Structure formats: C-alpha cells, structure tokens
Amino acid sequence: MSTKASSTLETFDNPQPDRDYTIRIDTPEFTCLCPMTGQPDFASIQVEYIADKLCLELKSLKLYFWSYRDEGAFHEAVTNQILSDLVAAISPRFMRVSGDFNVRGGVYTQIVAEHRADGWIAPEPVELPQ
DSSP states (O other): OOSSOSSSSOOOEEEETTOOOOOEEEEEEEEEEOOOTOOOEEEEEEEEEEEEEEEOOOOHHHHHTTTTOOOBHHHHHHHHHHHHHHHHOOSSSEEEEEEEEEEEEHHHHHEEEEETTTTTTOOOOOOOOO
C-alpha cells in the first residue's frame, strides 16, 4: 500500500456481521485549506460506525484524510463529503462523522453528520447498576 495521499478507501470483511458493535476512530491531525483565505484549517475528525458487511481499513483511511491537505473546503462541506465517501465505501448500518475544527477568528466549529441504513434500528442502551 502506498504512503502517499489517496482518495481510495480500502475495506475488509466484517468479522462479526451478525452483531451490532461500534467502531470508533479519531484523527486528531486532519487538515484542509480555508477556501476563502487558503490558510490551513486544523481539525479532529471522529468516525463512529456500526459495520454491516465491510469495515474500513485504517491505513487507507489515514491516506484518504491526507488527501484533503491541499483541498479548499468549508467545514460543513468537508465533514459531509467525508461521511458520503465512507458510506459509499462500506454501506454501514450507522455512521456518524464529527469534525471539531480549531479556532479561527475566535470561533470554534463542530460539524456532526449522520447516516442510518434503511430499516436499521439502534439497539437500546444498557444501563448497568453502580
């Protein structure tokens, strides 16, 4: 596998496709460019998903995130594009992408975008006694 930025997402078979379990990925060094000024924007991108048949391969995901380093994008657009690309790659039962963008002009921005597969119902949370 290459170590250069790439928009190609690799996948692998879900080892437990009969079970809903959560996969959480945090990428604290995401960068893209402000489309207005060309200056870099820094963010932490969190991906949470419940896989169906496929899972995301992490090195290709890292290279995918790197591909945004030279791209101009508004925070809202880039967060939603990431969600769309990841959903297209693996068709998860559920996915949430959160972008926590560092301060710019005294303003922090957090963008949260979600996908739910048709017919998927979230399991009820379990509360254990303390």
